[in-house]
Amino acid sequence: xxxxxxxxxxxxxxxxxxxxxxxxxxxxxxxxxxxxxxxxxxxxxxxxxxxxxxxxxxxxxxxxxxxxxxxxxxxxxxxxxxxxxxxxxxxxxxxxxxxxxxxxxxxxxxxxxxxxxxxxxxxxxxxxxxxxxxxxxxxxxxxxxxxxxxxxxxxxxx
Amino acid sequence: xxxxxxxxxxxxxxxxxxxxxxxxxxxxxxxxxxxxxxxxxxxxxxxxxxxxxxxxxxxxxxxxxxxxxxxxxxxxxxxxxxxxxxxxxxxxxxxxxxxxxxxxxxxxxxxxxxxxxxxxxxxxxxxxxxxxxxxxxxxxxxxxxxxxxxxxxxxxxxxxxxxxxxxxxxxxxxxxxxxxxxxxxxxxxxxxxxxxxxxxxxxxxxxxxxxxxxxxxxxxxxxxxxxxxxxxxxxxxxxxxxxxxxxxxxxxxxxxxxxxxxxxxxxxxxxxxxxxxxxxxxxxxxxxxxxxxxxxxxxxxxxxxxxxxxxxxxxxxxxxxxxxxxxxxxxxxxxxxxxxxxxxxxxxxxxxxxxxxxxxxxxxxxxxxxxxxxxxxxxxxxxxxxxxxxxxxxxxxxxxxxxxxxxxxxxxxxxxxxxxxxxxxxxxxxxxxxxxxxxxxxxxxxxxxxxxxxxxxxxxxxxxxxxxxxxxxxxxxxxxxxxxxxxxxxxxxxxxxxxxxxxxxxxxxxxxxxxxxxxxxxxxxxxxxxxxxxxxxxxxxxxxxxxxxxxxxxxxxxxxxxxxxxxxxxxxxxxxxxxxxxxxxxxxxxxxxxxxxxxxxxxxxxxxxxxxxxxxxxxxxxxxxxxxxxxxxxxxxxxxxxxxxxxxxxxxxxxxxxxxxxxxxxxxxxxxxxxxxxxxxxxxxxxxxxxxxxxxxxxxxxxxxxxxxxxxxxxxxxxxxxxxxxxxxxxxxxxxxxxxxxxxxxxxxxx
Numbered sequence: 001x002x003x004x005x006x007x008x009x010x011x012x013x014x015x016x017x018x019x020x021x022x023x024x025x026x027x028x029x030x031x032x033x034x035x036x037x038x039x040x041x042x043x044x045x046x047x048x049x050x051x052x053x054x055x056x057x058x059x060x061x062x063x064x065x066x067x068x069x070x071x072x073x074x075x076x077x078x079x080x081x082x083x084x085x086x087x088x089x090x091x092x093x094x095x096x097x098x099x100x101x102x103x104x105x106x107x108x109x110x111x112x113x114x115x116x117x118x119x120x121x122x123x124x125x126x127x128x129x130x131x132x133x134x135x136x137x138x139x140x141x142x143x144x145x146x147x148x149x150x151x152x153x154x155x156x157x158x
Numbered sequence: 159x160x161x162x163x164x165x166x167x168x169x170x171x172x173x174x175x176x177x178x179x180x181x182x183x184x185x186x187x188x189x190x191x192x193x194x195x196x197x198x199x200x201x202x203x204x205x206x207x208x209x210x211x212x213x214x215x216x217x218x219x220x221x222x223x224x225x226x227x228x229x230x231x232x233x234x235x236x237x238x239x240x241x242x243x244x245x246x247x248x249x250x251x252x253x254x255x256x257x258x259x260x261x262x263x264x265x266x267x268x269x270x271x272x273x274x275x276x277x278x279x280x281x282x283x284x285x286x287x288x289x290x291x292x293x294x295x296x297x298x299x300x301x302x303x304x305x306x307x308x309x310x311x312x313x314x315x316x317x318x319x320x321x322x323x324x325x326x327x328x329x330x331x332x333x334x335x336x337x338x339x340x341x342x343x344x345x346x347x348x349x350x351x352x353x354x355x356x357x358x359x360x361x362x363x364x365x366x367x368x369x370x371x372x373x374x375x376x377x378x379x380x381x382x383x384x385x386x387x388x389x390x391x392x393x394x395x396x397x398x399x400x401x402x403x404x405x406x407x408x409x410x411x412x413x414x415x416x417x418x419x420x421x422x423x424x425x426x427x428x429x430x431x432x433x434x435x436x437x438x439x440x441x442x443x444x445x446x447x448x449x450x451x452x453x454x455x456x457x458x459x460x461x462x463x464x465x466x467x468x469x470x471x472x473x474x475x476x477x478x479x480x481x482x483x484x485x486x487x488x489x490x491x492x493x494x495x496x497x498x499x500x501x502x503x504x505x506x507x508x509x510x511x512x513x514x515x516x517x518x519x520x521x522x523x524x525x526x527x528x529x530x531x532x533x534x535x536x537x538x539x540x541x542x543x544x545x546x547x548x549x550x551x552x553x554x555x556x557x558x559x560x561x562x563x564x565x566x567x568x569x570x571x572x573x574x575x576x577x578x579x580x581x582x583x584x585x586x587x588x589x590x591x592x593x594x595x596x597x598x599x600x601x602x603x604x605x606x607x608x609x610x611x612x613x614x615x616x617x618x619x620x621x622x623x624x625x626x627x628x629x630x631x632x633x634x635x636x637x638x639x640x641x642x643x644x645x646x647x648x649x650x651x652x653x654x655x656x657x658x659x660x661x662x663x664x665x666x667x668x669x670x671x672x673x674x675x676x677x678x679x680x681x682x683x684x685x686x687x688x689x690x691x692x693x694x695x696x697x698x699x700x701x702x703x704x705x706x707x708x709x710x711x712x713x714x715x716x717x718x719x720x721x722x723x724x725x726x727x728x729x730x731x732x733x734x735x736x737x738x739x740x741x742x743x744x745x746x747x748x749x750x751x752x753x754x755x756x757x758x759x760x761x762x763x764x765x766x767x768x769x770x771x772x773x774x775x776x777x778x779x780x781x782x783x784x785x786x787x788x789x790x791x792x793x794x795x796x797x798x799x800x801x802x803x804x805x806x807x808x809x810x811x812x813x814x815x816x817x818x819x820x821x822x823x824x825x826x827x828x829x830x831x832x833x834x835x836x837x838x839x840x841x842x843x844x845x846x847x848x849x850x851x852x853x854x855x856x857x858x859x860x861x862x863x864x865x866x867x868x869x870x871x872x873x874x875x876x877x878x879x880x881x882x883x884x885x886x887x888x889x890x891x892x893x894x895x896x897x898x899x900x901x902x903x904x905x906x907x908x909x
Binding site for chain 2: 044047048057058059060062063066067
């Protein structure tokens with residue numbers, strides 16, 4: 001597993017932000033960068049490669065990589081829908097909307113549509129309670145969701 | 159820290175400001191329940207079990223993380239404290255399975271004990287419990303992670319003590335799992351301690367799985383004899399068999415940890431290959447006989463071949479370095495009584511004419527306080543794991559560690575590795591000595607006047623001169639260096655010049671015991687190598703396995719197999735070669751089956767009693783030797799018990815065969831240099847028969863490492879063998895050198 005020179009350069013710029021010898025502090029960004037150049041997915045080899053690059057134990061990098069929802073350990077679709085199911089969204093009907101989305105796409109949360117276009121994930125609070133229920137598609141938030149709104153948004157994904 | 163007084167449960171207690179509350183309650187004998195806290199590990203405050211009530215603080219506080227201040231009033235038993243502890247207990251039990259009846263930890267489980275006191279007898283939790291698939295982490299540790307309560311003691315042990323973080327917490331919240339990464343298994347040489355620190359049955363001993371309950375076993379204090387530390391431990395026994403070994407506490411020796419080889423070597427005791435009955439060889443055929451017949455036969459043979467004809471000088475006595483001090487003592491006393499001076503325990507040394515002389519003059523507990531370490535020729539992590547553990551602490555506290563090795567070994571602490579060929583070591587040290595002498599304005603001896611100190615020498619000398627508490631560790635790889643004695647002498651001189659200490663780990667097990675027992679040839683005696691080439695007529699051998707123990711294994715077997723040589727062998731295991739050359743085989747007790755003592759590197763003579771009786775007809779070697787002496791009608795062997803032997807030898811001073819040798823440098827060997835070491839779990843007979851250790855990652859080590867250029871020169875590549883050992887090409891090995899770490903015998907031609 002080789003990290004590209006370009007990615008290494010970007011990781012290095014993160015390492016510089018921390019005191020010397022604390023390069024492992026850059027692990028989150030490093031994982032993110034390596035994931036981005038590997039089909040948006042982190043394999044064990046990729047995690048180990050990051051750990052080696054930052055001179056930290058593989059398991060320590062894996063702890064981080066498995067803690068956060070934004071690291072993918074299985075193949076994902078071109079677009080990822082991250083549906084919040086925490087308290088505000090839940091009280092505003094997130095559970096029913098998740099079921100609606102699953103039925104519409106014919107997949108369960110954690111799976112990818114057959115055409116490889118969309119994967120759905122249930123995630124913890126994304127800090128947008130004011131707009132609950134909400135989800136995030138790639139880098140964009142969509143708030144005050146309804147079943148119709150979801151249909152429109154999802155149909156527009158290419 | 160300022161002295162203060164605090165009040166715990168109404169009693170006034172003295173403490174130091176800033177001390178953690180739990181250390182005070184532990185010291186005062188006040189019981190506070192806990193799971194994640196461990197006195198040797200960092201505080202994680204993850205289990206919340208140690209909640210106590212502190213007056214003036216609205217919420218209960220964790221005793222493990224709360225520093226005390228003057229006048230603090232603490233309640234560990236009041237209603238608030240108890241209610242908090244019970245509430246935490248209820249949470250901990252939510253996901254814990256109720257499988258105590260089939261759990262190996264049952265009966266010695268911290269969770270079980272605390273649950274009896276703080277748990278409710280009815281669970282209010284009716285939802286489904288979490289189940290975690292077990293992961294296979296190797297042959298030593300069994301995992302049942304459904305039982306895990308996420309205290310992270312094993313994780314912290316790995317990263318803080320063992321120095322390699324192998325376990326970790328993956329996932330989050332309810333999905334948090336403690337597991338190793340990549341299912342590679344656990345490779346640490348100290349991994350078994352995770353079993354001891356685990357407060358529940360998540361990590362248990364694999365070889366001991368489903369064997370017994372802890373209360374069924376008797377526990378005997380004992381001392382490990384695989385290295386120079388003599389770790390204190392408990393041998394747990396049932397119906398005459400050692401069933402498990404757990405660590406003991408001794409701050410001066412092993413703190414509270416033991417190495418895996420000390421923990422799991424007991425498995426060898428029950429190996430089917432044990433020698434169980436006395437045997438004599440009649441007309442080339444082995445015959446099992448009674449003890450008196452075997453001993454008579456042995457005495458007659460020795461008399462005929464050596465003693466009757468005043469040929470005691472043609473008798474040789476050799477013993478394995480794993481023998482007890484008492485065994486060494488009785489054997490040399492007996493041999494010297496009958497006029498035999500040919501006594502030696504140094505079997506694996508090529509050149510015994512100029513042996514290594516170097517005192518170890520630093521205590522194990524002081525090793526963690528040094529500020530500069532120079533390791534010469536040692537893979538300490540595997541060879542002396544407990545010493546490495548102390549040095550690692552020193553390194554973490556800021557000491558610099560430098561290593562002069564044939565290979566950049568995988569140390570678990572920050573080390574400045576210099577990979578050098580064995581024949582460069584003497585010159586490097588001479589250069590460093592020269593720099594140091596010049597700095598101290600002393601005249602340099604003639605052998606170094608022509609030396610031009612290399613950059614490495616100057617660097618090492620600088621580090622030694624700039625530190626206040628240096629230690630130089632001389633390791634096992636130097637033992638067969640052509641300039642071993644010179645190296646040792648220069649190490650001593652350098653240490654003297656920089657007011658440093660030295661640690662001699664060139665030999666292991668109970669070699670210091672052998673020196674206290676004077677188990678060495680004095681003036682007229684022959685050493686091992688001389689005996690093997692001389693015209694001998696008889697040998698008395700104690701637990702020797704020639705293909706592993708001798709450096710000159712081929713010539714040893716040849717010398718012992720001669721027709722007119724009568725060989726009496728005391729052994730704990732059967733061995734083909736031993737059977738080939740011996741005339742009498744006497745089954746002897748192994749570790750845990752005999753009483754005696756071990757002398758460790760602190761020069762502590764640590765005594766231990768037999769934990770179990772030896773199997774079938776095997777007897778403790780000290781008893782065999784005593785009866786042997788009686789049958790030879792020797793005076794001074796009227797011992798009634800082992801204590802009398804120990805008392806007698808306790809007054810002996812260590813035997814030092816000290817001689818200053820003329821140091822000569824510059825002998826460069828044109829050939830490719832090979833350092834042959836047994837893998838860490840094959841260094842003595844008991845270890846070689848311990849099955850789980852042999853199948854572990856370290857036990858499987860069998861490689862001849864060399865760099866690309868050397869491999870090319872030898873026309874070898876990965877997949878080939880070198881001296882019968884698979885080749886590994888690694889550029890961490892010095893040029894024109896091969897480092898062999900093998901779990902095989904040496905009969906493939908180490909010579």
